[in-house]
Amino acid sequence: MQTPILEVKNLEVSFATYAGTIQAIRGVDFQLFEGETLAIVGESGSGKSVTTKTLLGLNAANATVKKGSQILLGNTNLADYKEKDWDQIRGKKIAMVFQDPMTSLDPTMTIGKQIAEPMEKHLGKKAKEAREAALALMKDVGIPDAEEHIDDYPHQWSGGMRQRAVIAIALAAEPDILIADEPTTALDVTIQAQILNILKAQQKKRKMAVIFITHDLGVVADVADRVAVMYAGKIVEKGTVNEIFYNPKHPYTWGLLSSMPTTSTALGSLHAIPGTPPDLLYPPKGDAFANRNAYALKIDHEKQPPFFQVSPTHEAATWLLDKRAPKVVPPEEIQKRQAYWQEHFVKEG
Amino acid sequence: MARYILKRALILIITMWIVVTATFFLMQILPGTPYNNPKLTQSAIDQLNATYGLDKPVLVQYWDYLINLLHGDLGTSFQYQNQSVSTLIGQRLPISAQLGFQALVVGVLLGLWFGAVSARNQNKKLDGFLGVISTLGISTPSFILAIVLLFVFGYQLDWLPISGWGDSFSQTILPTLALAVTPMAITTRFVRSEMIEVLHSDYIQLARAKGIGEDQVIQKHAYRNSMIPILTLIGPLTAGLLTGSTLVENIFSIPGIGQQFVSSIPTKDYPVIMGTTIVYALMLMVMILITDILTAIVDPRVRLQ
Amino acid sequence: MEASQDFELVGIENVAATEKINKPTLTFWQSVWHRLKKNKLAVISMYFLIAISAFALVSTAVVSQNSANQFNTNAGSKYKNLPPKSGLPIPFWDGNGTVLGSTDKVDVYEKNGVDKNFILGTDNLGRSLGKRVTVGLRISLFVALAATAIDLLFGVSYGLVSGWFGGWIDTVLQRFIEIISAIPTLVVVTLLAMLFGSGIGSIILAIALTNWVGMARQVRNQTLTLKERDFVLAAKTLGESGPKIAFKHLVPNMAGTIIVQVMMTIPSAIMFEAVLSAINLGVKAPTASLGTLISDAQQMLQYYPYQILIPSAILVLVSLAFILLGDGLRDAFDPKMLDE
Numbered sequence: 004m005q006t007p008i009l010e011v012k013n014l015e016v017s018f019a020t021y022a023g024t025i026q027a028i029r030g031v032d033f034q035l036f037e038g039e040t041l042a043i044v045g046e047s048g049s050g051k052s053v054t055t056k057t058l059l060g061l062n063a064a065n066a067t068v069k070k071g072s073q074i075l076l077g078n079t080n081l082a083d084y085k086e087k088d089w090d091q092i093r094g095k096k097i098a099m100v101f102q103d104p105m106t107s108l109d110p111t112m113t114i115g116k117q118i119a120e121p122m123e124k125h126l127g128k129k130a131k132e133a134r135e136a137a138l139a140l141m142k143d144v145g146i147p148d149a150e151e152h153i154d155d156y157p158h159q160w161s162g163g164m165r166q167r168a169v170i171a172i173a174l175a176a177e178p179d180i181l182i183a184d185e186p187t188t189a190l191d192v193t194i195q196a197q198i199l200n201i202l203k204a205q206q207k208k209r210k211m212a213v214i215f216i217t218h219d220l221g222v223v224a225d226v227a228d229r230v231a232v233m234y235a236g237k238i239v240e241k242g243t244v245n246e247i248f249y250n251p252k253h254p255y256t257w258g259l260l261s262s263m264p265t266t267s268t269a270l271g272s273l274h275a276i277p278g279t280p281p282d283l284l285y286p287p288k289g290d291a292f293a294n295r296n297a298y299a300l301k302i303d304h305e306k307q308p309p310f311f312q313v314s315p316t317h318e319a320a321t322w323l324l325d326k327r328a329p330k331v332v333p334p335e336e337i338q339k340r341q342a343y344w345q346e347h348f349v350k351e352g
Numbered sequence: 353m354a355r356y357i358l359k360r361a362l363i364l365i366i367t368m369w370i371v372v373t374a375t376f377f378l379m380q381i382l383p384g385t386p387y388n389n390p391k392l393t394q395s396a397i398d399q400l401n402a403t404y405g406l407d408k409p410v411l412v413q414y415w416d417y418l419i420n421l422l423h424g425d426l427g428t429s430f431q432y433q434n435q436s437v438s439t440l441i442g443q444r445l446p447i448s449a450q451l452g453f454q455a456l457v458v459g460v461l462l463g464l465w466f467g468a469v470s471a472r473n474q475n476k477k478l479d480g481f482l483g484v485i486s487t488l489g490i491s492t493p494s495f496i497l498a499i500v501l502l503f504v505f506g507y508q509l510d511w512l513p514i515s516g517w518g519d520s521f522s523q524t525i526l527p528t529l530a531l532a533v534t535p536m537a538i539t540t541r542f543v544r545s546e547m548i549e550v551l552h553s554d555y556i557q558l559a560r561a562k563g564i565g566e567d568q569v570i571q572k573h574a575y576r577n578s579m580i581p582i583l584t585l586i587g588p589l590t591a592g593l594l595t596g597s598t599l600v601e602n603i604f605s606i607p608g609i610g611q612q613f614v615s616s617i618p619t620k621d622y623p624v625i626m627g628t629t630i631v632y633a634l635m636l637m638v639m640i641l642i643t644d645i646l647t648a649i650v651d652p653r654v655r656l657q
Numbered sequence: 658m659e660a661s662q663d664f665e666l667v668g669i670e671n672v673a674a675t676e677k678i679n680k681p682t683l684t685f686w687q688s689v690w691h692r693l694k695k696n697k698l699a700v701i702s703m704y705f706l707i708a709i710s711a712f713a714l715v716s717t718a719v720v721s722q723n724s725a726n727q728f729n730t731n732a733g734s735k736y737k738n739l740p741p742k743s744g745l746p747i748p749f750w751d752g753n754g755t756v757l758g759s760t761d762k763v764d765v766y767e768k769n770g771v772d773k774n775f776i777l778g779t780d781n782l783g784r785s786l787g788k789r790v791t792v793g794l795r796i797s798l799f800v801a802l803a804a805t806a807i808d809l810l811f812g813v814s815y816g817l818v819s820g821w822f823g824g825w826i827d828t829v830l831q832r833f834i835e836i837i838s839a840i841p842t843l844v845v846v847t848l849l850a851m852l853f854g855s856g857i858g859s860i861i862l863a864i865a866l867t868n869w870v871g872m873a874r875q876v877r878n879q880t881l882t883l884k885e886r887d888f889v890l891a892a893k894t895l896g897e898s899g900p901k902i903a904f905k906h907l908v909p910n911m912a913g914t915i916i917v918q919v920m921m922t923i924p925s926a927i928m929f930e931a932v933l934s935a936i937n938l939g940v941k942a943p944t945a946s947l948g949t950l951i952s953d954a955q956q957m958l959q960y961y962p963y964q965i966l967i968p969s970a971i972l973v974l975v976s977l978a979f980i981l982l983g984d985g986l987r988d989a990f991d992p993k994m995l996d997e
Contacts, residue, residue: 093563
């Protein structure tokens with residue numbers, strides 16, 4: 004197996020607030036390999052955005068990364084980084100595409116300058132060179148008539164165009180890893196596909212690894228190689244995109260997939276997951292999903308489940324995979340997916 | 353741009369006309385006459401009325417006043433016989449303008465500095481200290497501060513001159529300080545909250561994600577964005593300074609228009625009161641116009657029409 | 658090690674237990690109070706203002722305006738300009754001061770043969786400053802509160818009308834505000850005070866008529882936002898009348914804004930009262946207000962600084978308390994700045 008370019012081990016992040024300490028990330032492990040796209044999926048508040056902000060040291064001042072957390076980029080552990088160290092990482096090694104293009108660009112600086120800024124800093128380009136490079140990059144991400152618009156200010160552009168500029172800024176210093184934090188959520192449906200295509204094309208061209216944060220499983224199916232499902236500050240299941248979509252093991256993943264509208268499969272009806280995620284001021288002692296889980300075992304309420312290996316690439320944290328657990332019948336939608344899995348993936352080997 | 357300035361100038365002229373008209377007719381209905389001396393005989397009063405044109409019908413007086421105003425003539429003072437109001441104000445305006453300008457510059461610059469420092473150290477001790485200073489600053493009217501400064505640095509410590517104007521720069525220090533504290537306090541609070549909002553904005557987070565260093569983030573992105581709204585504050589600050597300067601000039605015996613305005617109230621010197629009102633309003637409106645134009649120049653989002 | 662019965666399928670259980678640990682739900686005003694309590698300065702200011710107001714109220718029964726105005730013409734020079742004396746050996750509060758023609762510090766009380774202690778000293782007519790300040794504070798607070806009450810009524814109505822009707826009404830009303838704002842407040846107050854003549858009523862009116870602009874602006878902006886909200890649209894669809902919507906739906910929803918604005922208007926009114934007194938347009942002698950006390954003592958600053966510093970300090974303290982409470986309320990009504 005190849006060595007990962009980024010490895011996160013036992014990441015724990017908490018936030019000090021007036022009300023108490025919120026344990027936003029409660030032990031997250033994952034690996035990222037060269038050139039792949041890892042999607043992190045979860046509802047809002049599951050900790051997916053906090054995880055990626057931690058990778059860039061961008062959390063708010065009241066956040067603490069717990070001692071013993073590891074974020075290994077090559078031989079360095081980013082979890083130990085001080086504020087001044089991060090400048091060698093941000094933009095240059097790891098860059099980020101933000102969610103809302105309407106508010107992510109500095110309203111008082113021309114777009115060309117905003118794109119050129121990381122180039123001057125990290126690639127040592129002079130102002131004129133950087134401007135040329137910014138222009139080329141603008142064309143690359145599909146901004147039409149870039150020459151005429153390089154000195155525009157953000158307010159003169161539409162959301163879709165601004166998100167292209169945000170992508171160009173992220174690509175400017177040629178990062179190895181690109182984090183896309185719900186890059187299409189704030190956009191019109193018609194624009195979403197264009198932005199996804201730009202991201203995919205640039206990833207291929209630059210051989211970047213991409214961490215794609217989203218709550219939209221449709222987008223995941225479109226872009227991801229591997230998927231990690233997050234719930235209440237933990238990863239509950241991770242595997243290849245096919246393993247997660249057609250052979251899911253965690254009841255939360257079942258719930259997510261059942262609540263996803265599909266046109267290709269057109270199976271059954273939509274199901275909402277009952278209840279709300281737990282308050283991470285007081286994390287439950289057992290499986291955080293137990294109180295919304297119709298398949299919860301007694302032990303789920305008492306003890307957090309470990310990861311059970313399903314295949315070399317697939318693991319899930321649920322007591323249902325323990326050999327002592329009773330056999331349960333998953334929801335109808337999942338049964339159909341598993342049947343599809345048996346037919347298309349298992350037979351072929 | 354030219355069209356915008358022209359349009360704004362036109363609005364300014366119309367507003368000025370309304371101000372002049374309102375003040376003129378207000379003066380007509382104000383109680384009392386300038387000739388309170390009981391020894392004045394009726395014929396003497398008639399003669400004075402003729403001199404000042406007060407015997408004509410009100411509308412004619414109004415028309416004359418407007419025409420004279422266009423020539424820069426604000427009439428003749430009741431108090432200082434044969435002195436034209438324009439001359440009186442003309443002599444004193446540069447003094448008041450210098451004092452006001454010094455106070456505005458000192459106050460706003462200190463406020464920008466304190467506000468930015470406060471925001472960058474949000475909820476730390478320094479922020480708390482500057483918060484106390486600025487809150488005390490807005491709670492203390494400039495004339496009370498003037499009295500305290502006069503007492504401490506003038507009488508008790510004897511460091512600085514306590515009155516007068518024009519002999520030395522040191523005479524301007526205490527009145528400038530007394531006037532500068534309110535704009536300083538208001539600017540500090542304003543800049544702090546603007547900058548905290550900017551520092552939490554998405555575009556600052558994006559700038560940080562570029563890895564250009566915190567200093568660059570602040571200098572190239574945060575300052576510019578949090579300083580632009582300060583321009584809108586200059587108008588109200590100027591208005592406050594005009595109010596404060598009248599009493600501060602009085603306390604430090606500075607021969608400015610504020611002091612003259614105060615002394616013309618008990619003597620019912622209406623031409624001076626009117627003239628001062630008009631000059632004040634004009635100064636304030638020109639100041640607001642200038643800051644609006646400046647905002648349009650530095651803020652790309654503001655479209656001129 | 659887990660026993661096998663632990664693996665029994667139980668599904669969703671204990672929902673009640675998990676709901677319990679959620680934060681208790683507070684009403685809007687409860688949560689405002691909850692957040693305000695965390696701001697110690699604001700709470701101290703609030704209690705200080707309550708105490709000051711209670712003092713001002715109770716003092717009406719104890720110290721009358723007349724008793725504070727009276728002075729003994731015969732024994733005037735004996736009681737004149739006595740420094741504050743607490744009766745305790747506290748520096749600057751021991752009755753020691755200089756008398757005219759000498760630079761030595763002596764106990765002025767002993768020298769003049771006064772056997773009473775004046776805690777805050779006396780003025781240049783021999784009147785007790787303690788009484789004068791008590792009455793002055795009362796008058797200043799009354800003027801400020803009355804002016805603010807008028808502001809509240811006028812400013813809120815003006816803002817509601819302007820925002821609710823919009824169109825040409827809004828344009829006209831806003832132009833009027835622009836014109837008013839083009840004249841410095843002091844000039845407007847001065848002209849109005851001259852127009853109305855002297856007396857407490859006219860000062861109140863003059864201050865009120867200059868201070869309402871801020872309130873009107875805030876209320877108009879809030880009205881413009883609120884009138885597009887669903888609950889107002891719903892009320893409109895149900896055929897509720899304009900005034901009913903205004904008082905049932907708009908005003909309660911902008912209560913926070915209005916209260917904060919009031920907290921900022923009161924100190925400004927207190928200051929304007931003092932300014933008017935300083936230019937001889939304030940309350941008429943012998944009535945005392947903080948403003949007249951300050952302006953009367955101005956000539957004496959060099960020799961009897963306590964006469965001016967005491968009322969000045971009280972004025973600043975009261976203004977400070979209103980502003981601190983106003984800041985605290987603003988954060989409590991709009992908590993987004995507090996987190997972190």
